[in-house]
Structures are given as structure tokens and as C-alpha cells.
Amino acid sequence: MGRKGEENRQRIVDAANTLIYRKGFTATSFADIAETCGMPKGNFYFYFRTKEDLLDAVVKDRMKRMAVHLDKIYQDFPDPRLRLHRIVNAPLLDRHEVVQFGCPIGTLSAELGKQSKTGINAITSMFTVLLLSIRHCLEGMGLNHDEAERQARHVLTSLQGAANLSHAFKDGNWLEAEIQSLHEWIDAQ
Amino acid sequence: MGRKGEENRQRIVDAANTLIYRKGFTATSFADIAETCGMPKGNFYFYFRTKEDLLDAVVKDRMKRMAVHLDKIYQDFPDPRLRLHRIVNAPLLDRHEVVQFGCPIGTLSAELGKQSKTGINAITSMFTVLLLSIRHCLEGMGLNHDEAERQARHVLTSLQGAANLSHAFKDGNWLEAEIQSLHEWIDAQ
DNA sequence: GTCTATACCTTGATAGAC
């Protein structure tokens, strides 16, 4: 596939990514995606064999973007405590979108987890990467392995719950309050 | 509508309730529901004008069941601390289902919140009822109004996050560990 | 590689016999 082909493929993935986030996977149709990226839907089958294949590509793309984001934090913040502050603060950077459409990882995994779609393993691995990053920071701050794992799970749980309730109530204060608590807790460690 | 009619209506609501929980609202079709409750789908339109009307009935039914459940806890446990223990423990009673299909309130509100379905307000009110119950317990335990609200939100956030991650990872330990922490926290208040 | 046209199925919803 040439350069032009790669570009088109990426345009499809980007449009699908946005729409799946905003409407959900089942509720997103090829017609929607075609309209958003300005391509006839017949073209999709040149790049992806099925709708699920497109979903896999979208999840891989999200995974890649998250890895880039985490890498940047790792480079910019060598200190594990400051690093952790940045990681838990990330949802607030997209506060408005989280209120409107929920957590991009959480809402998709919730939908795919009900059915037994293949994409569920991939999206869950995004949670795993986040968990490992958080645990690594906590270990760097002096917590032993078991305690770091325990607390990292608690941090991820809080973020996930706060994103969900912010979305349900359409109120960013849930997210803000919970992340504020996390910042204070980090400084107390 | 006579007794027989009420029965049939309830059978439809029950089947829809189960399927919407297991597959999601969009992914649940009238054909699915008809097969589950053993009625031709043509009948549904005698009881409900649209699929959204049926959704509203399902949410109202869930709301009613939760109210009954909470009432029972209120009668059986006059002490606010014991009461709160029971409330936060509730998800563990359906542990297996939560792992398979997620939180019945959280996953549905996540789906409906993305679209602007009318049912979103009703399902969110289930969170509100839970929040008020938790806050009421905390006030009964001596916390002042603001602090009780703050902590009640934190409790609900933890439960919601734990249910989501249990579902995503298909691992009930997330739920168990978080609820265990909540029990310990309650006893420390 | 890209596009149009369309096959084929399932969806929510309706009509009308009984």
C-alpha cells in the first residue's frame, strides 16, 4: 500500500475512532463514517475486511496514541511523584469530552465486554498499560511491590469511577474532585 | 388492561431488562426479546409505542426493584453504619453477573449518555438515589452535611470504578478488594 | 486503488385477520 493508501486508511481509522467514541461501536454505521471522512463506504472494504477489523485498527491506534502520551510524560518528568501527578491528571485535559462521552477506554470496554468481541482483549490491555505505569511510579516513590500494585489498582478504580459518574451526571466536578483527592494522596505518600 | 395483560407486559419488560443488561440497548433487538419471552414481537406494540418506551419501562422497573432492596435494608438495619455496610456490599451479591456484564446502572448510563436518549435522566436518577442513601448513612454516623456528601460521592465512585474494572478484566477481585477497603473505611469512621 | 451500484439481511414498526 502506497503513501496515498496509508493516508486514506488513517482517515478512515480517525473518523471511526471519533464516532465510536461519541456514539458507541454498535451505534456507529459505515454510512456515518463515510460521511465524516468524506469517502464512499465501499472503499472501507479495500482496507478492512469487516467492521470488527476496523474496530481492531481503531483500538490499536488508541493504544499507540496512549503510548506516545505516556512516553512524553516519562521523558519530561524523571521524578516518579511528578510523573504520577501528570498521569492521574490526564483525564482533566479532556474534561469536556469525558463529560460528554465518558472515558474512551472505559465506555468501549463496557460495550465490548458484554458481547464477546475480539477487540475486548485489546482495549483491556490499555487499562493494563495504565496500571503498570501507575504501579511503576509508586514503586519509584518507595512503595514495595505488593503495596504498589494494591494502590495502583485503587488509583485506576477512582479515575474510572469518576469518569463514569461525570459522564452520567454530565458534571465535570466528579472528575475534578476525585483527581484533586488523588493529587493530595500522592503528596502524602 | 386486565390481569393477563399486566402479566404479559411484565414478561416483556423482564425479558428486555435481562437482554439490555447482557447485550446493551442498541444491540438488543425485538427479535431477541420475542425469542426470550416466547411472544411474537408484533405484540410489543400493543403495550409499548416504541423501543424507547420499552426502555423507559425497563428503567422504571429497575428503579422500583432498587427501591424495594433499599427499603428492606432500611427496615432490617436501623443502625446507619450497619446499613452502609450492607449498601456497599450489594454489588458482591451479584458478583458473577457484574464480572460478566458490568454494573447494570453504569453500563446502561454509559451507553445512553453517549446518545441523547430520554432514558438517560431516569437511569442517572438511580445513581442519585444510591448517593442519597449513602449520604444519609454517613450523616447518621455523625459526619456533617458537606463532608457526608463528599464522602458519599467517593464511595459511589469507588464502587462504580471497581465494577467497571472487574467487568473489563473479567476478574471479580477488583470488586472484592475495593469493597473490602470500603468496609474497613466505614469501621474507621 | 477508487468509485457506484446493489445484493441480502435485520431492524423497528404497521396492517389487518381472528
Next chain:
DNA sequence: GTCTATCAAGGTATAGAC
């Protein structure tokens, strides 16, 4: 009230011209 038959619309996926 209950059922069968069917509708129009929209879904994924395919065929084939260019």
C-alpha cells in the same frame, strides 16, 4: 387482546466498472 404477514429503512458486505 393476540397473532401472522409484511412494510420501508438502514445495516454490513460484495461485484464489477473504471
